[in-house]
Amino acid sequence: MPHWRAYRELRNQAHGPLTAMGADWQQIRSVLNPRMLKPKHVSSYANTINEVVGDFIRRLSWLRETTGGGLMVHDLTEELYKFAFEGISSVLFETRMGCLEEAVPEETQRFIVSVGDMFRLSPVIVLFPKSLWPYLPVWKRFVAAWDYLFKVADRLIQQKMEDIQQKVHLDQSVEGAYLTHLLLSDQMTVTEILGSVTELLLAGVDTTSNTVSWCLYQLAQHPQIQEQLYQEVMSVCPGDTLPGSEDIGRMPYLKAVVRETLRMYPVVPGNARVTVDSEIVVGGHLFPKDTLFHLCHYAVSYDEHIYPDAHAFLPQRWLRGAPDKARQHPFGSVPFGFGVRACLGRRVAELEMYLLLSRLMKHFEVGPDPAGTRVEPVTRTLLCPAKPINLQFTDRPAKQQRAA
Numbered sequence: 280m281p282h283w284r285a286y287r288e289l290r291n292q293a294h295g296p297l298t299a300m301g302a303d304w305q306q307i308r309s310v311l312n313p314r315m316l317k318p319k320h321v322s323s324y325a326n327t328i329n330e331v332v333g334d335f336i337r338r339l340s341w342l343r344e345t346t347g348g349g350l351m352v353h354d355l356t357e358e359l360y361k362f363a364f365e366g367i368s369s370v371l372f373e374t375r376m377g378c379l380e381e382a383v384p385e386e387t388q389r390f391i392v393s394v395g396d397m398f399r400l401s402p403v404i405v406l407f408p409k410s411l412w413p414y415l416p417v418w419k420r421f422v423a424a425w426d427y428l429f430k431v432a433d434r435l436i437q438q439k440m441e442d443i444q445q446k447v448h449l450d451q452s453v454e455g456a457y458l459t460h461l462l463l464s465d466q467m468t469v470t471e472i473l474g475s476v477t478e479l480l481l482a483g484v485d486t487t488s489n490t491v492s493w494c495l496y497q498l499a500q501h502p503q504i505q506e507q508l509y510q511e512v513m514s515v516c517p518g519d520t521l522p523g524s525e526d527i528g529r530m531p532y533l534k535a536v537v538r539e540t541l542r543m544y545p546v547v548p549g550n551a552r553v554t555v556d557s558e559i560v561v562g563g564h565l566f567p568k569d570t571l572f573h574l575c576h577y578a579v580s581y582d583e584h585i586y587p588d589a590h591a592f593l594p595q596r597w598l599r600g601a602p603d604k605a606r607q608h609p610f611g612s613v614p615f616g617f618g619v620r621a622c623l624g625r626r627v628a629e630l631e632m633y634l635l636l637s638r639l640m641k642h643f644e645v646g647p648d649p650a651g652t653r654v655e656p657v658t659r660t661l662l663c664p665a666k667p668i669n670l671q672f673t674d675r676p677a678k679q680q681r682a683a
Protein backbone atom coordinates (compact mmCIF):
# COMPACT_ATOMS: atom_id res chain seq x y z
CA MET A 280 0.00 0.00 0.00
CA PRO A 281 2.66 2.61 -0.98
CA HIS A 282 0.02 5.28 -1.67
CA TRP A 283 -1.58 4.79 1.76
CA ARG A 284 1.85 5.10 3.35
CA ALA A 285 2.63 8.18 1.23
CA TYR A 286 -0.42 9.96 2.66
CA ARG A 287 0.80 9.39 6.22
CA GLU A 288 4.25 10.66 5.33
CA LEU A 289 2.75 13.75 3.65
CA ARG A 290 0.66 14.66 6.70
CA ASN A 291 3.04 13.40 9.36
CA GLN A 292 0.50 10.91 10.63
CA ALA A 293 1.39 7.63 12.32
CA HIS A 294 1.05 4.32 10.52
CA GLY A 295 -1.53 1.87 11.81
CA PRO A 296 -1.67 -1.93 11.57
CA LEU A 297 -2.54 -1.89 7.85
CA THR A 298 0.34 0.32 6.71
CA ALA A 299 3.11 -0.19 9.26
CA MET A 300 6.00 -2.55 8.54
CA GLY A 301 8.67 -4.50 10.42
CA ALA A 302 9.30 -3.73 14.08
CA ASP A 303 6.84 -0.79 14.11
CA TRP A 304 4.09 -3.06 12.88
CA GLN A 305 4.95 -5.72 15.44
CA GLN A 306 4.77 -3.19 18.27
CA ILE A 307 1.36 -1.92 17.07
CA ARG A 308 -0.08 -5.42 16.83
CA SER A 309 1.20 -6.35 20.28
CA VAL A 310 -0.83 -3.46 21.71
CA LEU A 311 -3.94 -3.87 19.54
CA ASN A 312 -4.24 -7.67 19.43
CA PRO A 313 -5.50 -8.61 22.92
CA ARG A 314 -8.75 -6.62 22.87
CA MET A 315 -9.45 -7.45 19.24
CA LEU A 316 -8.67 -11.16 19.23
CA LYS A 317 -8.97 -12.62 22.75
CA PRO A 318 -12.36 -14.37 23.04
CA LYS A 319 -13.11 -12.99 26.53
CA HIS A 320 -12.67 -9.39 25.35
CA VAL A 321 -14.43 -9.90 22.03
CA SER A 322 -17.50 -11.53 23.62
CA SER A 323 -17.79 -8.50 25.93
CA TYR A 324 -18.74 -6.44 22.84
CA ALA A 325 -21.84 -8.58 22.20
CA ASN A 326 -24.29 -6.34 24.09
CA THR A 327 -23.07 -3.23 22.31
CA ILE A 328 -23.34 -4.95 18.94
CA ASN A 329 -26.77 -6.34 19.79
CA GLU A 330 -28.06 -2.81 20.43
CA VAL A 331 -26.85 -1.82 16.98
CA VAL A 332 -28.49 -4.92 15.48
CA GLY A 333 -31.80 -3.93 17.10
CA ASP A 334 -31.57 -0.45 15.56
CA PHE A 335 -30.70 -1.93 12.19
CA ILE A 336 -33.77 -4.18 12.24
CA ARG A 337 -35.95 -1.16 13.06
CA ARG A 338 -34.34 0.76 10.22
CA LEU A 339 -35.00 -2.07 7.75
CA SER A 340 -38.66 -2.13 8.76
CA TRP A 341 -38.86 1.66 8.40
CA LEU A 342 -37.19 1.63 4.97
CA ARG A 343 -39.46 -1.15 3.81
CA GLU A 344 -42.55 0.85 4.82
CA THR A 345 -41.39 4.25 3.57
CA THR A 346 -39.58 3.42 0.34
CA GLY A 347 -40.14 -0.26 -0.41
CA GLY A 348 -43.91 -0.65 -0.76
CA GLY A 349 -44.02 -2.55 2.55
CA LEU A 350 -41.72 -5.31 1.29
CA MET A 351 -38.53 -4.25 -0.47
CA VAL A 352 -35.29 -2.86 0.87
CA HIS A 353 -33.30 -1.23 -1.92
CA ASP A 354 -29.51 -1.17 -2.05
CA LEU A 355 -28.99 -3.34 0.99
CA THR A 356 -25.19 -2.94 0.91
CA GLU A 357 -25.54 0.80 1.49
CA GLU A 358 -27.70 0.07 4.54
CA LEU A 359 -25.38 -2.63 5.82
CA TYR A 360 -22.55 -0.18 5.42
CA LYS A 361 -24.29 2.07 7.95
CA PHE A 362 -24.80 -0.92 10.24
CA ALA A 363 -21.11 -1.89 10.04
CA PHE A 364 -19.94 1.67 10.61
CA GLU A 365 -22.21 2.04 13.63
CA GLY A 366 -21.14 -1.39 14.93
CA ILE A 367 -17.40 -0.93 14.68
CA SER A 368 -17.44 2.65 15.95
CA SER A 369 -19.52 1.65 18.94
CA VAL A 370 -16.90 -1.01 19.74
CA LEU A 371 -13.87 1.20 19.09
CA PHE A 372 -15.07 4.59 20.34
CA GLU A 373 -17.69 3.36 22.78
CA THR A 374 -20.02 5.90 21.25
CA ARG A 375 -22.95 5.88 18.83
CA MET A 376 -22.65 7.71 15.49
CA GLY A 377 -26.32 7.88 14.53
CA CYS A 378 -25.86 5.99 11.25
CA LEU A 379 -29.11 4.10 11.74
CA GLU A 380 -31.29 7.08 12.51
CA GLU A 381 -33.84 8.17 9.93
CA ALA A 382 -31.64 11.14 8.98
CA VAL A 383 -27.97 10.12 9.06
CA PRO A 384 -25.80 12.92 10.57
CA GLU A 385 -23.85 14.89 7.95
CA GLU A 386 -20.43 14.06 9.42
CA THR A 387 -21.21 10.34 9.32
CA GLN A 388 -22.52 10.53 5.78
CA ARG A 389 -19.38 12.37 4.69
CA PHE A 390 -17.17 9.85 6.43
CA ILE A 391 -18.92 7.04 4.55
CA VAL A 392 -18.44 8.85 1.24
CA SER A 393 -14.75 9.48 2.03
CA VAL A 394 -14.09 5.80 2.74
CA GLY A 395 -15.75 4.93 -0.58
CA ASP A 396 -13.70 7.58 -2.45
CA MET A 397 -10.47 6.38 -0.89
CA PHE A 398 -11.06 2.75 -1.91
CA ARG A 399 -12.26 3.72 -5.41
CA LEU A 400 -9.28 6.03 -6.10
CA SER A 401 -6.65 3.67 -4.65
CA PRO A 402 -6.33 1.32 -7.66
CA VAL A 403 -6.16 4.32 -10.03
CA ILE A 404 -3.29 6.03 -8.21
CA VAL A 405 -1.04 2.98 -8.19
CA LEU A 406 -1.17 2.90 -11.99
CA PHE A 407 1.06 6.02 -12.00
CA PRO A 408 4.68 6.34 -10.81
CA LYS A 409 4.99 7.81 -7.32
CA SER A 410 6.84 10.88 -8.62
CA LEU A 411 3.71 11.94 -10.54
CA TRP A 412 1.24 11.57 -7.69
CA PRO A 413 1.43 15.16 -6.36
CA TYR A 414 0.41 16.46 -9.81
CA LEU A 415 -2.62 14.20 -10.27
CA PRO A 416 -6.14 15.52 -9.54
CA VAL A 417 -6.99 12.00 -8.39
CA TRP A 418 -4.22 12.19 -5.74
CA LYS A 419 -5.68 15.45 -4.42
CA ARG A 420 -9.06 13.79 -4.01
CA PHE A 421 -7.41 10.79 -2.36
CA VAL A 422 -5.62 13.08 0.11
CA ALA A 423 -8.85 14.96 0.82
CA ALA A 424 -10.63 11.67 1.56
CA TRP A 425 -7.94 10.57 4.03
CA ASP A 426 -7.91 14.06 5.61
CA TYR A 427 -11.57 13.68 6.40
CA LEU A 428 -11.17 10.17 7.84
CA PHE A 429 -8.39 11.33 10.15
CA LYS A 430 -10.35 14.45 11.10
CA VAL A 431 -13.39 12.47 12.25
CA ALA A 432 -11.31 9.89 14.12
CA ASP A 433 -9.34 12.71 15.76
CA ARG A 434 -12.53 14.42 16.93
CA LEU A 435 -13.80 11.19 18.47
CA ILE A 436 -10.52 10.57 20.26
CA GLN A 437 -10.39 14.14 21.60
CA GLN A 438 -13.95 13.77 22.83
CA LYS A 439 -13.10 10.53 24.64
CA MET A 440 -10.05 12.17 26.23
CA GLU A 441 -12.21 15.01 27.51
CA ASP A 442 -14.71 12.51 28.96
CA ILE A 443 -11.91 10.68 30.74
CA GLN A 444 -10.40 13.91 32.09
CA GLN A 445 -13.76 15.04 33.37
CA LYS A 446 -14.34 11.74 35.16
CA VAL A 447 -10.89 11.87 36.73
CA HIS A 448 -11.60 15.46 37.78
CA LEU A 449 -14.85 14.38 39.42
CA ASP A 450 -13.10 11.44 41.06
CA GLN A 451 -15.32 8.99 39.17
CA SER A 452 -14.06 5.60 38.03
CA VAL A 453 -13.04 5.50 34.37
CA GLU A 454 -14.35 2.45 32.57
CA GLY A 455 -14.54 1.67 28.91
CA ALA A 456 -13.61 -0.82 26.27
CA TYR A 457 -11.30 -0.27 23.34
CA LEU A 458 -10.36 3.39 23.02
CA THR A 459 -10.46 4.07 26.76
CA HIS A 460 -8.15 1.13 27.29
CA LEU A 461 -5.70 2.39 24.64
CA LEU A 462 -5.72 5.91 26.03
CA LEU A 463 -5.20 4.75 29.60
CA SER A 464 -2.64 2.05 28.91
CA ASP A 465 0.13 4.47 27.94
CA GLN A 466 1.52 2.05 25.38
CA MET A 467 0.95 4.42 22.44
CA THR A 468 1.03 8.17 21.92
CA VAL A 469 -2.24 9.88 20.94
CA THR A 470 -0.91 10.29 17.37
CA GLU A 471 -0.19 6.56 17.21
CA ILE A 472 -3.63 5.75 18.58
CA LEU A 473 -5.15 8.00 15.91
CA GLY A 474 -3.21 6.21 13.15
CA SER A 475 -4.32 2.79 14.38
CA VAL A 476 -7.91 3.54 15.22
CA THR A 477 -8.50 5.26 11.86
CA GLU A 478 -7.22 2.18 10.06
CA LEU A 479 -9.32 -0.15 12.21
CA LEU A 480 -12.38 1.89 11.47
CA LEU A 481 -11.64 1.85 7.80
CA ALA A 482 -10.95 -1.89 7.67
CA GLY A 483 -14.01 -2.68 9.72
CA VAL A 484 -16.78 -1.27 7.56
CA ASP A 485 -16.83 -2.44 3.91
CA THR A 486 -15.54 -5.87 4.86
CA THR A 487 -18.45 -6.96 7.05
CA SER A 488 -21.10 -5.02 5.12
CA ASN A 489 -20.24 -6.55 1.74
CA THR A 490 -20.00 -10.04 3.23
CA VAL A 491 -23.42 -9.83 4.89
CA SER A 492 -24.89 -8.41 1.65
CA TRP A 493 -23.70 -11.46 -0.28
CA CYS A 494 -24.86 -13.79 2.44
CA LEU A 495 -28.40 -12.40 2.37
CA TYR A 496 -28.36 -12.36 -1.43
CA GLN A 497 -27.55 -16.08 -1.47
CA LEU A 498 -30.02 -16.94 1.32
CA ALA A 499 -32.75 -15.17 -0.66
CA GLN A 500 -31.95 -17.37 -3.69
CA HIS A 501 -31.92 -20.55 -1.57
CA PRO A 502 -35.07 -20.77 0.60
CA GLN A 503 -34.23 -24.28 1.83
CA ILE A 504 -30.87 -23.18 3.16
CA GLN A 505 -32.51 -20.15 4.74
CA GLU A 506 -35.12 -22.38 6.38
CA GLN A 507 -32.44 -24.68 7.80
CA LEU A 508 -30.61 -21.66 9.21
CA TYR A 509 -33.84 -20.27 10.67
CA GLN A 510 -34.59 -23.62 12.36
CA GLU A 511 -31.10 -23.73 13.85
CA VAL A 512 -31.34 -20.19 15.24
CA MET A 513 -34.81 -20.82 16.69
CA SER A 514 -33.78 -24.09 18.30
CA VAL A 515 -30.88 -22.38 20.10
CA CYS A 516 -32.72 -19.11 20.86
CA PRO A 517 -36.47 -19.78 20.96
CA GLY A 518 -39.16 -17.11 21.26
CA ASP A 519 -37.90 -13.61 21.88
CA THR A 520 -34.47 -14.66 23.20
CA LEU A 521 -31.66 -12.53 21.74
CA PRO A 522 -28.71 -14.55 20.44
CA GLY A 523 -25.59 -13.84 22.52
CA SER A 524 -21.96 -14.82 22.00
CA GLU A 525 -22.31 -18.20 23.83
CA ASP A 526 -25.35 -19.13 21.69
CA ILE A 527 -23.32 -18.67 18.52
CA GLY A 528 -21.09 -21.57 19.59
CA ARG A 529 -24.15 -23.81 19.22
CA MET A 530 -24.93 -22.66 15.67
CA PRO A 531 -22.60 -24.62 13.35
CA TYR A 532 -24.86 -24.08 10.34
CA LEU A 533 -24.73 -20.30 10.77
CA LYS A 534 -20.93 -20.49 10.76
CA ALA A 535 -21.01 -22.73 7.69
CA VAL A 536 -23.25 -20.22 5.88
CA VAL A 537 -20.77 -17.41 6.58
CA ARG A 538 -17.77 -19.55 5.59
CA GLU A 539 -19.42 -20.47 2.31
CA THR A 540 -20.25 -16.81 1.67
CA LEU A 541 -16.62 -15.86 2.24
CA ARG A 542 -15.46 -18.67 -0.03
CA MET A 543 -17.63 -17.45 -2.90
CA TYR A 544 -17.15 -13.74 -2.16
CA PRO A 545 -13.81 -13.22 -0.39
CA VAL A 546 -14.23 -9.52 0.35
CA VAL A 547 -10.45 -9.08 0.40
CA PRO A 548 -10.01 -10.86 -2.94
CA GLY A 549 -6.27 -11.28 -2.59
CA ASN A 550 -3.40 -10.45 -0.30
CA ALA A 551 0.34 -10.49 -0.56
CA ARG A 552 3.55 -11.72 1.01
CA VAL A 553 7.19 -11.02 0.19
CA THR A 554 9.78 -13.75 0.73
CA VAL A 555 12.27 -11.59 2.60
CA ASP A 556 14.40 -14.29 4.19
CA SER A 557 15.51 -16.55 1.37
CA GLU A 558 14.63 -18.07 -1.98
CA ILE A 559 11.76 -20.53 -1.98
CA VAL A 560 10.50 -23.49 -4.03
CA VAL A 561 6.74 -23.54 -4.74
CA GLY A 562 5.18 -26.22 -6.92
CA GLY A 563 8.58 -27.21 -8.29
CA HIS A 564 9.50 -23.61 -9.29
CA LEU A 565 12.36 -21.70 -7.68
CA PHE A 566 11.52 -18.11 -6.67
CA PRO A 567 14.37 -15.76 -5.66
CA LYS A 568 14.55 -13.90 -2.36
CA ASP A 569 12.33 -10.78 -2.24
CA THR A 570 9.71 -12.17 -4.61
CA LEU A 571 6.26 -10.64 -4.12
CA PHE A 572 3.58 -13.32 -4.05
CA HIS A 573 0.01 -12.27 -4.62
CA LEU A 574 -2.41 -14.80 -3.16
CA CYS A 575 -5.66 -14.77 -5.13
CA HIS A 576 -8.37 -15.97 -2.76
CA TYR A 577 -11.06 -15.44 -5.35
CA ALA A 578 -9.36 -17.63 -7.98
CA VAL A 579 -8.69 -20.47 -5.53
CA SER A 580 -12.30 -20.39 -4.31
CA TYR A 581 -13.52 -21.34 -7.77
CA ASP A 582 -10.97 -24.08 -8.42
CA GLU A 583 -13.04 -27.23 -9.00
CA HIS A 584 -10.16 -29.42 -7.80
CA ILE A 585 -10.52 -27.86 -4.37
CA TYR A 586 -14.25 -27.14 -4.29
CA PRO A 587 -16.34 -29.47 -6.44
CA ASP A 588 -19.40 -27.61 -7.76
CA ALA A 589 -17.55 -24.42 -6.90
CA HIS A 590 -20.22 -22.07 -8.29
CA ALA A 591 -22.94 -23.53 -6.05
CA PHE A 592 -23.73 -22.04 -2.62
CA LEU A 593 -23.36 -25.13 -0.44
CA PRO A 594 -22.84 -24.29 3.27
CA GLN A 595 -23.02 -27.99 4.12
CA ARG A 596 -19.56 -28.49 2.65
CA TRP A 597 -18.20 -26.86 5.83
CA LEU A 598 -20.04 -29.08 8.31
CA ARG A 599 -18.19 -31.73 10.25
CA GLY A 600 -18.45 -35.06 8.44
CA ALA A 601 -19.36 -33.52 5.07
CA PRO A 602 -18.30 -35.96 2.29
CA ASP A 603 -15.99 -33.52 0.48
CA LYS A 604 -14.54 -31.87 3.56
CA ALA A 605 -11.66 -34.31 3.98
CA ARG A 606 -10.59 -33.63 0.40
CA GLN A 607 -10.57 -29.86 0.78
CA HIS A 608 -7.19 -28.24 0.99
CA PRO A 609 -6.84 -26.58 4.42
CA PHE A 610 -5.60 -23.42 2.68
CA GLY A 611 -8.31 -23.47 0.01
CA SER A 612 -10.23 -20.69 1.70
CA VAL A 613 -8.38 -18.29 4.01
CA PRO A 614 -10.58 -15.18 3.72
CA PHE A 615 -9.02 -13.57 6.80
CA GLY A 616 -5.47 -14.32 5.65
CA PHE A 617 -3.07 -16.39 7.70
CA GLY A 618 -0.24 -16.10 10.22
CA VAL A 619 0.88 -13.22 12.41
CA ARG A 620 -0.25 -10.69 9.85
CA ALA A 621 -3.74 -12.18 9.49
CA CYS A 622 -6.83 -10.02 9.94
CA LEU A 623 -6.83 -8.15 13.22
CA GLY A 624 -10.60 -7.70 13.20
CA ARG A 625 -11.55 -11.30 12.44
CA ARG A 626 -13.16 -12.11 15.79
CA VAL A 627 -15.08 -8.84 15.97
CA ALA A 628 -16.19 -9.20 12.32
CA GLU A 629 -17.43 -12.74 12.94
CA LEU A 630 -19.29 -11.74 16.08
CA GLU A 631 -20.96 -8.85 14.27
CA MET A 632 -21.98 -11.01 11.32
CA TYR A 633 -23.26 -13.90 13.46
CA LEU A 634 -25.29 -11.67 15.77
CA LEU A 635 -26.76 -9.76 12.85
CA LEU A 636 -27.61 -12.75 10.66
CA SER A 637 -29.14 -14.78 13.48
CA ARG A 638 -31.38 -11.88 14.52
CA LEU A 639 -32.35 -11.12 10.90
CA MET A 640 -33.37 -14.75 10.46
CA LYS A 641 -35.56 -14.56 13.56
CA HIS A 642 -37.36 -11.47 12.30
CA PHE A 643 -37.58 -11.79 8.56
CA GLU A 644 -37.88 -14.18 5.72
CA VAL A 645 -35.62 -12.78 3.03
CA GLY A 646 -36.75 -13.08 -0.57
CA PRO A 647 -35.11 -12.21 -3.90
CA ASP A 648 -35.78 -9.13 -5.98
CA PRO A 649 -38.91 -9.98 -8.05
CA ALA A 650 -37.21 -8.21 -10.99
CA GLY A 651 -34.82 -11.22 -10.96
CA THR A 652 -31.74 -8.99 -10.99
CA ARG A 653 -28.54 -11.03 -11.00
CA VAL A 654 -25.68 -9.34 -9.16
CA GLU A 655 -22.05 -10.17 -9.90
CA PRO A 656 -19.04 -9.18 -7.81
CA VAL A 657 -16.55 -6.53 -8.95
CA THR A 658 -13.19 -5.54 -7.43
CA ARG A 659 -12.84 -1.98 -6.12
CA THR A 660 -9.85 -2.77 -3.90
CA LEU A 661 -12.43 -4.91 -2.08
CA LEU A 662 -14.91 -7.28 -3.68
CA CYS A 663 -18.23 -5.43 -3.98
CA PRO A 664 -21.58 -6.01 -5.70
CA ALA A 665 -21.45 -4.55 -9.23
CA LYS A 666 -25.00 -3.23 -8.81
CA PRO A 667 -27.34 -2.64 -5.91
CA ILE A 668 -28.72 -5.69 -4.13
CA ASN A 669 -32.47 -5.27 -3.54
CA LEU A 670 -34.24 -7.86 -1.39
CA GLN A 671 -37.66 -8.48 0.10
CA PHE A 672 -38.04 -8.65 3.88
CA THR A 673 -41.22 -10.34 5.11
CA ASP A 674 -41.91 -10.38 8.85
CA ARG A 675 -42.03 -13.84 10.34
CA PRO A 676 -45.31 -14.16 12.22
CA ALA A 677 -44.78 -13.62 15.97
CA LYS A 678 -46.63 -16.93 16.58
CA GLN A 679 -44.13 -18.81 14.44
CA GLN A 680 -41.24 -17.21 16.35
CA ARG A 681 -42.66 -18.31 19.70
CA ALA A 682 -43.61 -21.83 18.61
CA ALA A 683 -40.12 -22.74 17.44
Ligand code: HEM
Pocket residue numbers: 296297308367478479480482483484486487490541545546547550551613614615616617618619620621622623624625627628
Ligand atom coordinates in the same frame (compact mmCIF):
# COMPACT_ATOMS: atom_id res chain seq x y z
C1 HEM B 1 -15.63 -10.20 6.71
C2 HEM B 1 -14.80 -9.43 7.35
C3 HEM B 1 -13.32 -9.32 7.10
C4 HEM B 1 -12.51 -10.00 6.23
C5 HEM B 1 -12.89 -11.11 5.27
C6 HEM B 1 -11.16 -9.49 6.41
C7 HEM B 1 -10.06 -9.94 5.71
C8 HEM B 1 -8.76 -9.51 5.92
C9 HEM B 1 -7.60 -10.00 5.20
C10 HEM B 1 -7.59 -11.07 4.13
C11 HEM B 1 -6.53 -9.33 5.68
C12 HEM B 1 -5.06 -9.52 5.24
C13 HEM B 1 -4.51 -10.67 6.08
C14 HEM B 1 -3.17 -11.23 5.66
O1 HEM B 1 -2.40 -10.55 4.98
O2 HEM B 1 -2.90 -12.40 6.03
C15 HEM B 1 -7.01 -8.41 6.69
C16 HEM B 1 -6.20 -7.55 7.41
C17 HEM B 1 -6.67 -6.67 8.36
N1 HEM B 1 -7.96 -6.54 8.80
FE1 HEM B 1 -9.56 -7.59 8.16
N2 HEM B 1 -11.19 -8.52 7.36
C18 HEM B 1 -12.48 -8.38 7.82
C19 HEM B 1 -12.94 -7.52 8.81
C20 HEM B 1 -12.14 -6.69 9.55
C21 HEM B 1 -12.60 -5.84 10.61
C22 HEM B 1 -14.04 -5.77 11.14
C23 HEM B 1 -11.53 -5.13 11.06
C24 HEM B 1 -11.41 -4.12 12.15
C25 HEM B 1 -12.06 -4.14 13.26
C26 HEM B 1 -10.38 -5.57 10.28
C27 HEM B 1 -9.10 -5.11 10.45
C28 HEM B 1 -8.01 -5.55 9.75
C29 HEM B 1 -6.67 -5.02 9.93
C30 HEM B 1 -6.27 -3.89 10.87
C31 HEM B 1 -5.83 -5.73 9.06
C32 HEM B 1 -4.32 -5.55 8.87
C33 HEM B 1 -3.60 -6.53 9.75
C34 HEM B 1 -2.09 -6.42 9.63
O3 HEM B 1 -1.59 -6.13 8.55
O4 HEM B 1 -1.44 -6.62 10.67
N3 HEM B 1 -10.80 -6.51 9.37
N4 HEM B 1 -8.37 -8.52 6.82
